Amino acid sequence: MKRRHLLATAALGLGLVFGGAAMAQDKTKACFVYVGPIGDGGWTFQHHEGALAVQEAFGDKVEIAFQENVPEGADAERVLTQMALSGCNIIFTTSFGYMDATNAVAAKFPDIKFEHATGYKREHPNVSTYNARFYEGRAVQGHIAGKMTKSNKIGYIGSFPIPEVIMGINSYYLHAKKVNPEVELSVVWAFTWFDPAKEADSAKALIDQGVDVIASHTDSTAPLAEAAKTNGAVIGFGQASDMAEYKDGPRVSSIIDNWAPYYIKRVGALMDGTYEQADAWEGIAGGEVEIGEITALVPAEVKAEAEAMRDAIAAGTYHPFTGPINKQDGSPWLAEGQVAPDGDLLGMSFYVEGITGEIPK
Secondary structure, rough: OOOOOOOOOOOOOOOOOOOOOOOOOOOOEEEEEOOOOOOOOHHHHHHHHHHHHHHHHHHHHHEEEEOOOOOOHHHHHHHHHHHHHHOEEEEOOHHHHHHHHHHHHHHHOOOEEEEEEEEOOOOOOEEEEEEEEEHHHHHHHHHHHHHHHHOOOOEEEEEEOOOOHHHHHHHHHHHHHHHOOOOEEEEOOOOOOHHHHHHHHHHHHHOOOOOEEEEEEOOOHHHHHHOOOOOOOEEEEEOOOOOOHHHHOEEEEEEEHHHHHHHHHHHHHHHHOOOOEOOOOOOOOOOOOEEEEOOOOOHHHHHHHHHOOOOOOHHHOOOOOEEEEOOOOEEEOOOOOOEEEEHHHHOOOOOEOOOOOOOOO
16 A cells, blocks of 8 residues: 555756755765655655754754655666666655565665655565554544543544554544443545645545544654634644644644654664664654644643553553554453563554444555
């Protein structure tokens, strides 16, 4: 399943840009491939913030190049090849659907390091993978949703039915259900990562069903914009970035993807000669997942509970997937006190018990 797929065709070629500066060959050149525009307000925006952090951290020792709006598939392989030929020393590919293209181009350029976000294939020694434990933030959001809903109907906008998204849905629902046994979850699949019109339509569909708390796993602020039209009847969460422009409206908190620590670490390792192939999956504790400010719309007691959960996850004293948990069909998954293995989460293809509806194929 493709991740972060845009319909628009990228403006391809060797015109990789960062402030229009020419790339000096005697500096480490770090390059980034983005599936959306850097102004999307969500996923790509946060990756670009990470790139900017690399530039700030290393100054004139590093040059940055990026290409935005690169569709997944053949175009991605073409862009990656052009980046490799343009002198990039390390290339970050920031979408699940770039996985095969990343490995294909890495095979042709063994001296260049490739880093693929949210993927799992490391077919060559110069390919690493990295991800973030977004499900940790979903647990915090679910707690707030379960406490804040008045209709007992909460909603979730899914992008594509890949494990990353499914585990987020499950975590959100489990933690809402823990504090509100009457809660019901509705899931609408948008089948896009960034399409404001489709995301808005998905939010409208949930609101029409009586949902009054909406979480999403898509990239734009459109769901919050739709919630804002309800004059306070519907609240929601920022996704990937803080989406702080809605803090005085429906946004009560957010999951912020902070890629800066990872990007600085990996570029720095390449520069000082300590770079090794890696498979990274950090979360709240590592700083890659942040919980945005919880606003005054959330009662002080609920805010304190949500922050306590955040801190327990960071300390390693609480795992969002701790049994007993059954699968949707009632079959046991995790026994009392058992913590989900990473392998189960990374391959998750089922809803937990209590969620209605089917996962699209």
